[in-house]
Amino acid sequence: MIGFDASQRTINLSTRSTTYQMKIDPTGVLLHTYYGQKLRGGDLSRLICPEDRGFSPNPDEVGLDRTWSLDTQPQEYSSSGVGDFRTPSLEVDLADGSHTADFRYVRHTIEEGKYALEGLPAFYGEGVTAQTLTVELRDRCSSLVVELLYGVLEEYDMITRAVRVRNDGSAPVRLTRVASACLDFPVGDHDFITLGGAYAREREPVRAALTQGIHTAGSVRGSSSHQQNPFLVLCDRDATEDAGRCWGMALVYSGNFLASVEYTQFHETRMTMGIHPFHFSWLLQPGETFTAPEVAMVFSARGLGYMSQMFHRAIRLNLCRGPWKDQRRPILINNWEATLFNFDADKICSIAQAASKVGVEMMVMDDGWFGQRNDDFGGLGDWNVNQEKLPGGLAPLAKRIHDLGMKFGIWVEPEMVNENSDLYRAHPDWTFRVPGRPVTRGRYQLVLDLTRPEVKGYVLDNLRAMLKSADISYVKWDMNRSLTDVWSAGLPAERQGEVYHRFVLAVYEILEALHQEFPDLLIEGCSGGGGRFDCGMLYYTPQIWCSDNTDAADRLRIQYGTSFCYPCCAMGAHVSAVPNGLTHRATPLHTRGVVAAAGTFGYELDLNELTAEELKEVAEQIAAFRTYWDVVMRGDYYRLTSPFRQEDSYCAWMHVTADKSRAVVGLVQTVRHANPVRPLLRLKGLDPDRNYRVNGVVYGGDELMYAGLALPFLDQYQAVQYQIEAV
Structure with a gap:
């Protein structure tokens, strides 16, 4: 070579x-x-x-x-x-x-x-x-x-x-x-x-x-x-x-x-x-x-x-490491969009109980479980359990979740601190701040100076204690602001230009320590969604929350762009409630499932608020995903159309196994015109000399790639998914 x-x-x-x-x-x-x-x-x-x-x-x-x-x-x-x-x-x-x-x-x-x-x-x-x-x-x-x-x-x-x-x-x-x-x-x-x-x-x-x-x-x-x-x-x-x-x-x-x-x-x-x-x-x-x-x-x-x-x-x-790099990730449900900060142990268990009945495998408790964290004004940095919300700490809640047959996961934001916290009151000098200048806040947060050994040690010790306190299988690691006031009290003036890089090295050092001490732990990276979606983080976190925007129509564009470099198995993607909290758009549950199934697949809502018919559909989505997850995670990915091309009325993508024996195609109608032209979709990556069964009908691989598949007429934001197997 x-x-x-x-x-x-x-x-x-x-x-x-x-x-x-x-x-x-x-x-x-x-x-x-x-x-x-x-x-x-x-x-x-x-x-x-x-x-x-x-x-x-x-x-x-x-x-x-x-x-x-x-x-x-x-x-x-x-x-x-x-x-x-x-x-x-x-x-x-x-x-x-x-x-x-x-x-x-x-x-x-x-x-x-x-x-x-x-x-x-x-x-x-x-x-x-x-x-x-x-x-x-x-x-x-x-x-x-x-x-x-x-x-x-x-x-x-x-x-x-x-x-x-x-x-x-x-x-x-x-x-x-x-x-x-x-x-x-x-x-x-x-x-x-x-x-x-x-x-x-x-x-x-x-x-x-x-x-x-x-x-x-x-x-x-x-x-x-x-x-x-x-x-x-x-x-x-x-x-x-x-x-x-x-x-x-x-x-x-x-x-x-x-x-x-x-x-x-x-x-x-x-x-x-x-x-x-x-x-x-x-x-x-x-x-x-x-x-x-x-x-x-x-x-x-x-x-x-x-x-x-x-x-x-x-x-x-x-690049990804550990047991999760090539395994199916647990199908999880996260409570953030369902509850924000307003939850307690019973509410978390209520969501988990409904989720367990349809096949969800992990309950993730998001922001708000620690310190005096009832809003985003305070509590960050105090990684002690809020006993009013979770009496007895994390262990009793984790046991209740496990008794439902589910794993338990948790949210952290270790790099940040609120001024309204016990940590800040004890150590205000542990944050980035330039002497003699007022601070700059982001989401009411300041940034901990992880370049200092005592600060890095505090964060790592708290994470270790948290992970040892209960049976925790998953951590969502968030970072919800950019760095400003970048000056460290732990370095002399002539070395202040090293702080940005030393901060990143410290984050890596903490993550590496967790990787070594808790090798089976699944960590999902996050930074207000996709603000730190890069190859560096994927070395430590084999999946990253793709975006805080869970609207299925917008996710078509976000996941399309992400795929230029990053694999679908790294894209945290969930089905969320409608109307969507950011776009106020309502898309069908089936469409939300098809789009999320192009990533790690999970849910971000309270299933107790769904109808019986919707719960049946969720169960069917989960059961189906279990049958083809390996095609999505391990197969080659093809961008069949672009959601950024105005002349395309639909967005389509495809996963094909290495031996070309199986494929999954997802398609969403993005624009609906009156009296439309009959849409045709040419597939990719199949063997032209083999025949394939597409949702029960057999076609030649050459037909599907060179002539195309005739698509049904769909309403705006409707989706179809094709399961394809060689015969």
């Missing part, structure tokens, strides 16, 4: 269907020469055409040769201050006040298996063919060393990248930008796709043609955010779901990030991704190393759909 041609001085990384090549230039610059369809061989540096470019300076090594400039060379890790005016990969403040960084090749090693990162999540290589390439680059003047890490996961057509920066000099240096990946394209007209949106409108695909300049997506909110997502696609202008070249990048990180695409005066393109340089700096003492988070890259010559499927497989099997 990884080979070195000493005569050509090229390093080739090969997956099942891709080739990635770099070349060691005579000057020691590590050039990027190719990333695309798999090649048999060749030195692709021949595609780099020397040319005298005005205002593109030339390094000392090339003498009077005006045709060689870093400003026009495609590089594996771009320099700073020495003639390349494009986006730098690394920026540094050196002891003498200079900012120049010029990294040249020293050596490389090739090892079996996939590298791991200290204190950071990363894809792993168990169960697949994996190798690691480590390339050492050095800035000769400062003795700053960069280790470029490449992991090759052959079966997924995935190449991962990460960076370690080591100070081998005798004086401290300050890092002010450290990209995790830099990818240069010498020519080509491309589109770029980002996932934008807002709270309750997460991960809306935004596609635009590249024009000269720098196009960015990023977050400075302290988390990956609702507004942008650490995922980026570069693709051919005519790329579709099923055709065209696509290069996807996903950052395995949950904090501030910056993804950029620069299109230059010479129509070169540079993609970079990593920690956002906003308020970032890292003091690196002699002998110390800084490790930047991982970027996962997938190239597809078969369109966006295949790219997404490779991300889905790799995330499900080689």
Whole structure:
């Protein structure tokens, strides 16, 4: 998979269907020469055409040769201050006040298996063919060393990248930008796709043609955010779901990030991704190393759909961990939309009892069970049970739930504190706040300074005590505000630029401790819904609450956009009551079930308020989901239509098993017109040479994919679901 041609001085990384090549230039610059369809061989540096470019300076090594400039060379890790005016990969403040960084090749090693990162999540290589390439680059003047890490996961057509920066000099240096990946394209007209949106409108695909300049997506909110997502696609202008070249990048990180695409005066393109340089700096003492988070890259010559499927497989099997990564998750019911803060043990048990009768397997008690938590003004930080609501604590309630044949889960928000809490009154200095400035609140909350060992220890101790106090199978981990006033009393002034990153590392450390101590615990990530939906969190939490917006019509768009990178088994999706609390829209119960069944599947309502007929339908939804959950969770996902295309009157999607023997198709009528045209749906991913039974009728796989399936006329927001089996 990884080979070195000493005569050509090229390093080739090969997956099942891709080739990635770099070349060691005579000057020691590590050039990027190719990333695309798999090649048999060749030195692709021949595609780099020397040319005298005005205002593109030339390094000392090339003498009077005006045709060689870093400003026009495609590089594996771009320099700073020495003639390349494009986006730098690394920026540094050196002891003498200079900012120049010029990294040249020293050596490389090739090892079996996939590298791991200290204190950071990363894809792993168990169960697949994996190798690691480590390339050492050095800035000769400062003795700053960069280790470029490449992991090759052959079966997924995935190449991962990460960076370690080591100070081998005798004086401290300050890092002010450290990209995790830099990818240069010498020519080509491309589109770029980002996932934008807002709270309750997460991960809306935004596609635009590249024009000269720098196009960015990023977050400075302290988390990956609702507004942008650490995922980026570069693709051919005519790329579709099923055709065209696509290069996807996903950052395995949950904090501030910056993804950029620069299109230059010479129509070169540079993609970079990593920690956002906003308020970032890292003091690196002699002998110390800084490790930047991982970027996962997938190239597809078969369109966006295949790219997404490779991300889905790799995330499900080689990023998510623990016993839940490939198991059916419990079908749960959450009380939040049913009760908000107004509940007690009897109310929780009442909801659970109704749910147990229709086949729900877990009761999750949401916000409001601790401290003086009767609204969102107080109580956060006090993780002692509210005895008025839950007499005797968590254990008696958990037993009552278990006696119904159900598991018990609970909600926490460990990173936050209310000023109206015993914790804050005892330790007001444990929060982020800038000395001499008034605080900034979000949802009436302040942020605990987890970078301080005593604060991190308090949070972890309370979580451990909670989990040991009762039989708890599931935790919903929430984060309901962005970071502001980011200043830590535990760090000196010269290290305040490290706080954002140290905060993320602390969250990871707590989650890793829980993973090790409670290996069977299922943790669902959440940040006001989908505000921290990223590969970093999926390493610790194999599912994430996709959005606080549970409206089925809006979820079509949210789950569609999320699927560009993230698998359906990671998407927390529930059936909720109507009219929906956010959109005030009413959709049929069947439709809500079809949409939620494209994710982890659960309920977010009080089943006691449903009619007997509705309860019968819920029981049927649950029984049916148990028969096809493995198709949804483990199968390949196909976006058959887009809910963002106004000309499409319905939204359809499809899951197909790897052996093409089974499939599930979901479809929702999004727009209803008078005197409509008869709709046809062409399926994907089936075997054209096999026959399939579709809801009792047999068709050829070729018929279903090439001619299509005639759809019934549906009213707006009505849905159909097709169970498909090979015969």
